[in-house]
Amino acid sequence: MPKPPSYPSKVFLNGEILNAADAKISVFDRGFIFGDGIYEVMARIGGQFFYREAHLSRLRTCLDKIDISCNVDTLESEIPRLLELSGLETADCLLYIQVTRGVAPRQHSYPRDIQPTVMMYAWAKTLPDINETPASVVVQKDYRWSRCDIKMTSLLGNVMANEFAMAHDCYETLFERDGILTEASHSNVFFVKNRIVYTHPANCYILDGITRQVVLELCEKLGIEVRLEGLPVQDIPNMDEAFLTGTSTQILAIRKIDDHVISGGRVGPITRKLQEAFLDLKNTGA
Numbered sequence: 172m173p174k175p176p177s178y179p180s181k182v183f184l185n186g187e188i189l190n191a192a193d194a195k196i197s198v199f200d201r202g203f204i205f206g207d208g209i210y211e212v213m214a215r216i217g218g219q220f221f222y223r224e225a226h227l228s229r230l231r232t233c234l235d236k237i238d239i240s241c242n243v244d245t246l247e248s249e250i251p252r253l254l255e256l257s258g259l260e261t262a263d264c265l266l267y268i269q270v271t272r273g274v275a276p277r278q279h280s281y282p283r284d285i286q287p288t289v290m291m292y293a294w295a296k297t298l299p300d301i302n303e304t305p306a307s308v309v310v311q312k313d314y315r316w317s318r319c320d321i322k323m324t325s326l327l328g329n330v331m332a333n334e335f336a337m338a339h340d341c342y343e344t345l346f347e348r349d350g351i352l353t354e355a356s357h358s359n360v361f362f363v364k365n366r367i368v369y370t371h372p373a374n375c376y377i378l379d380g381i382t383r384q385v386v387l388e389l390c391e392k393l394g395i396e397v398r399l400e401g402l403p404v405q406d407i408p409n410m411d412e413a414f415l416t417g418t419s420t421q422i423l424a425i426r427k428i429d430d431h432v433i434s435g436g437r438v439g440p441i442t443r444k445l446q447e448a449f450l451d452l453k454n455t456g457a
């Protein structure tokens with residue numbers, strides 16, 4: 172069982188770095204009332220944030236998509252001080268960034284002149300070199316909305332789906348929309364058949380994961396053929412391999428989808444090759 176997460180010691184909130192217990196926001200914050208905000212998570216490995224620019228660029232794009240104006244460069248410049256005060260100058264860690272629209276009297280439409288609420292914190296986390304133990308997953312209908320490309324803080328659909336996975340002793344829930352597998356509650360999903368890698372195209376039904384993008388780059392580098400196609404649910408039993416990707420999930424082989432055992436319950440050869448190439452990338456610093 173993974174260790175339950177603990178609170179960070181320090182929180183960056185609207186320009187200040189505070190003890191976590193002193194970091195307070197208004198009950199009228201639209202992030203609290205509506206889930207009206209964007210978040211991002213980056214992993215620091217060997218002293219560098221892995222694919223930092225890709226994460227920050229997705230943060231900018233998502234803020235633009237929901238019309239929140241926030242200077243991500245200014246926010247980025249505060250990260251070293253936050254890490255230092257959190258006692259994480261040299262540690263491997265995860266950084267959570269959240270920007271909400273800010274505080275306003277409750278109504279759906281928002282005023283244009285409010286300051287966004289900006290919050291960040293980091294906590295020590297060493298990710299395994301390679302995830303050796305394949306995971307079991309379940310499939311559920313995707314009951315979320317149709318803008319899954321926005322990395323928003325309103326994650327109730329994802330929370331419910333992940334809880335469904337936990338209730339079935341599984342790591343993840345794969346979402347199915349109109350018979351097609353899209354992504355999972357907090358990761359993207361890939362399949363392998365006859366040495367061809369399949370994953371859903373980056374449209375409004377998935378979050379275009381940074382790890383997903385890295386894996387697609389690795390496939391190209393390794394000469395592995397890729398098809399950007401969502402897999403029909405009925406094809407699950409015919410798959411040679413399947414794996415999940417995400418910032419903290421990294422590349423995680425799937426051993427079972429509902430009742431179907433995949434790749435004999437072991438990490439398949441293409442998954443392994445990608446895991447090793449991913450490890451090389453982490454070791455050389457991306």
Ligand code: PMP
Pocket residue numbers: 329354355356357358359377378379380381382383416417418419
């Ligand atoms: N899909 C969803 C729904 C997610 O929440 C995440 C991030 N946890 C991902 C995919 C993977 O994205 P990334 O590789 O950027 O962490």
